[in-house]
Amino acid sequence: MFPHHTIESAPAASRRALQATTDRLGFLPSPVALLATSPQALEGFLKLSALFESTTLDQLDRETLILTIAARNACEFCVAMHTQKLTAMQADPALIAALRAQQSLPDAKLEELRLFTLEVLATAGGVADARVQQFLDHGYTVQNALEIVLGISTYTLSTFANRLTGAPLNDQLKAFA
Incomplete structure (x- = not known):
């Protein structure tokens, strides 16, 4: 139902983003090819993703949040x-397995990030002050709390669009399914 675009078949407004993504990753991920049908949705995701990558959360924190949302959704x-x-990134295989299985994480700080992310989702942002304080007590900041909302927004867009379009796995990722 949703066209799986190539750089050549995509709407003109999506082509630059498709080329840049292909250049950066070495292949065109199927979700990007499918999202290209809406240049605005594609641009929105790519901009939000870049913004999330520039937050003060470190790379492991960001990937923990993303995989938490991906597994949940x-x-x-x-x-x-x-x-x-x-x-x-050479992350602990036990961490990866727990994230994929939506189970408690072996690292207490990352587990707090996972639980806080799920709480923000469950309450639509209506997290109680005591719960926010618990997050802060694990070494995170109020800036990080807002950055988590950005990450949730970014990867809710991505996961919902991927499920809506039925985005298949690229061959490059099948070993990680």
Whole structure:
């Protein structure tokens, strides 16, 4: 139902983003090819993703948040892609397995980030002050709390769009499914 675009078949307003993504990753991820049908949705995701990557959360924190959302939202593509990223980072395999299984994490600080992310989602941001303080007591900041909202927004867009379009795994990610 949703066209799987190439750089040549995509709407003109999506082509530059498709080329840049292909250049950066070495392949065109199927979700990007599918999202290209809406240049605005594609640009929105890519801009939000870049903004999230520039937050004060470190890379492991960001990937923990992303895989938490991907697993919660049952996005096969995002689970595989971010498993691959965590593996490339040489993250603890037990951490990756727990994130994928939506289970408690072996690292207390990352587990707090995971639980806080889920609480923000469950309450639509209506997190009680005591719960926010618990997050802060684990070494995070109020800036990090707002950055988590940015990450949730970014990867809710991604996971919902991927599920809506039925984004298949690229061959490059099948080993991480």
